[in-house]
Amino acid sequence: MENINFFDRLTDSSLTLNKYETRLAEYIKENYKKISFLDMMDISKITSVDLEHITSYINKVGFSDYESFRNFIREFAMLELKSTDRFEFSLVNVNPKINNIKNLIINKEISNLNKMMENFDESVFYSIIEEIYKAPEIIIIGTRSSSVIAIYAEQMFNKLGKKATKIISDGTDSFNKFSLFDHDSIVISIAFARYPKETIRVTNFFKKNNFKIVSITDNIMSPLTPLSDITFTIPCESISITDFYATPFSVINIIIVLLSQLDKEGSISYLNKFETTAKDYGFYF
Incomplete structure (x- = not known):
């Protein structure tokens, strides 16, 4: 309709x-x-x-x-x-007590996860895994609040031995390395309503330069869809002024675990290198 x-x-x-x-x-x-x-x-x-x-x-x-x-x-x-709309409308039912807010937030995340489980498109997801597996490099675009997902994804891919670069703004400094990107790289673009314009601009730039693009978004009507070779939609409904990101982080984790199982020897090798570096440099307490 x-x-x-x-x-x-x-x-x-x-x-x-x-x-x-x-x-x-x-x-x-x-x-x-x-x-x-x-x-x-x-x-x-x-x-x-x-x-x-x-x-x-x-x-x-x-x-x-x-x-x-x-x-x-x-x-x-x-x-x-708008953020003000979400804030105003979310107050209709909410009793401002810790237990009520806690239940509201956690139940919303659980609801998103359940919907993702019910509607998970395995064939599309398999295509994404194939593209990532064979790509020499992964470029992850995520701006504004989605930048935290891009930062996490970059860290996880690199930890696994997959060369990854994040782009978390459309500033010119983000493109200093553009000429160094392999054109066989895969671009993963992440955006949810209200869809930051800078994410769309950066993704469009890569599209014009003939990079293969995978989008992770919340609706087939997302402005990322016409720019993408593969679109994977997940529920990411939010309430109030916050973003609810249990589902996109879960998708990144599923990708990482699947990739690690496809190349167990290589994964163990890179993880051992990571642990050696972490120990020598003192990453953790």
Whole structure:
């Protein structure tokens, strides 16, 4: 469904809505960004519409349950949410006590991980592993908050003996080594809603120079998708002003462990070299 057509359908006359369903539809159209943070009970209280009418309405617009309806709206609403929106909407249900916040945060991460488990595309992931395995170098792009993922990925790849370079900004100093990159290198670009423009600019630069690009993102409609040879989508839904990165870090860990198993002897050799260096230089206590 196109987004505009979807919003038109919410109040379409062919749905034969009763007065309660009409009230609900108008509320959703005007507050669709907020819906991502509200469950059925919240909607019922806010609109004074009984749960049975909410369920009936959700079925009329083509969804089997409220959760699938909310997830559909969330897909495009998250693209538009500013940090202030997330902060404001997340306060609707939250009792500001440590235990409540703890449960909210951890349950959201668990929810993202469960969704990733359910929808994990093994064939696409296998293609990514193949490209990384044969590549002479890995270039990892991640800016703004995703820079922490790029930093971690670079460290893990290098530890395993895979030459890796991170790019965490679109400043000119990031391209000082561009002429040294092997054109058979693989570029891994990481971005989630609201998709930093500098990540897109850097990725586009590599695309124009005919590098193979793998994107790790949260939606097939991500601006990374048309720039990528392979797109791997994972749920990365967040609440409030923070980012929820259990899923992308898990993806990096899965890649690293799989690569280590594909070349056990080489992995052990490089890990031994790493441990020797760590001991000689005194990396750890």
